[in-house]
Amino acid sequence: MPRIGRTRLLLFLALIGPGLITANADNDAGGIATYSMAGGRYGYSMLWMLLLITLSLAVTQEMGARMGIVTGQGLAALIRERFRLKMTVFAMIAMLIANLGTTISEFSGIASSFQLFGASKYYTVPFVAAFIWLLVVRGSYKIAERVFLVFSTFYLSYVISGFMAHPDWGQALHDTVVPSFQMNAGYILLSIAVIGTTITPWGQFFIQAYVVDKGISIKHFRYTKAEVILGAVITDVVALFIIVACAATIYKTGGDINTADQAAQALVPLAGEWASNLFAFGLLNASVLAAGILPLATAYAICEAFGFESGVNRSFREAPIFHGIFTASIVIGAGVALIPNLPLLSIMVLAQDVNGILLPLILIFVMVIVNDKGIMGEYANSRRHNIVAGLTTAALIVLSLLLVATSLFS
DSSP states (O other), X not given: OOHHHHHHHHHHHHHOSHHHHHHHHHSOHHHHHHHHHHHHHHTTTTTXXXXXXXXXXXXXXXXXXXXXXXXXXXXXXXXXXHSOHHHHHHHHHHHHHHHHHHHHHHHHHHHHHHHHTTOOHHHHHHHHHXXXXXXXXXXXXXXXHHHHHHHHHTTHHHHHHHHHTOOOHHHHHHHHHSOOOOOSHHHXXXXXXXXXXXXXXXXXXXXXXXXXXXXXXXGGHHHHHHHHHHHHHHHHHHHHHHHHHHIIIIITTTOOOSSXXXXXXXXXXXXXHHHHHHHHHHHXXXXXXXXXXXXXXXXXXXXXXXXXXXXXXXXXXXXXXHHHHHHHHHHHHHHHHTSTTOOHHHHHHHHHHHHHHHHHHHHHHHHHHHTOHHHHGGGSOOHHHHHHHHHHHHHHHHHHHHHHHHHHHO
């Protein structure tokens, strides 16, 4: 390999982290459940939407990373500076509610996946919660990032599980590149959920705070941009294999599922125990990764919004509010998930609705700030960039509002 090429590759590897971790954490327990239902109920017919999702994820995450690198500030700090404090407080309260609800669902995903392997949630959930807390509070930025990257590679279990389900690859490829649609309420509702499950308010806050905490400079932005695009592609390749696995098995036999752990159980007689175990392991991995990222995103955003010290490399004494918010999120998320007969579905719907209400507001903030040349200088959006980003933002706003409306009226 030529020396220049090897140097660039090493530099790219050194900068890996924000794009891959944020994008993979988007495929959390709720996302896996949604993709499982899409494949189990409608076969391969929703695969074409993944191309749109990949574009939307790459565009929104790139803008967040660019703003963080250019300004050296997180999104919440920029919102406070550019808009009024009242608007910032509203955004932070809504984000806190949504993130806590989603964190509870991630710990519930951890409980469900361990129970599939015969382990009690009353032992496993506290153990995982303690592991995540020690990793961030007692560890360092580099250690936490490496562990999160290792968890990102475990999504490979869904790819293997998809192959073991022996799908019809010809039909899958056809339905990926040829759009189709069914005019019924169930299909439309699930289509909105499939597209809306990956782009989240917390993802926008997290990637921007993460590139700031990592200290990436503008001269290395092209490498971060490449990583963001790579992360979006990998995330949706994983989503593709989840849909394919469920389409080739559960849909083929006319079964139905409502959760990701039900999908893992349903694979046993149809694709074998190994495929089911890999699927369950994927759910566990996704839930653990997101259970670590969601509390971090919450802590980053609130500290930036109100000017408190933040950062994984800072000790509890140096950044007490940051680590206090992170600790409280872990304790509440794990504690609520251990409550017997928890109304998990209601909590997930509430979190989804709050996210749906918050996302349009956050995307409008992002578009205004990324176009402000007083803040972004020469790195503000170009006209061509605005057309793509504007259409993506408008589509996501409409989908978010539709998702909230259908949830309220269903």
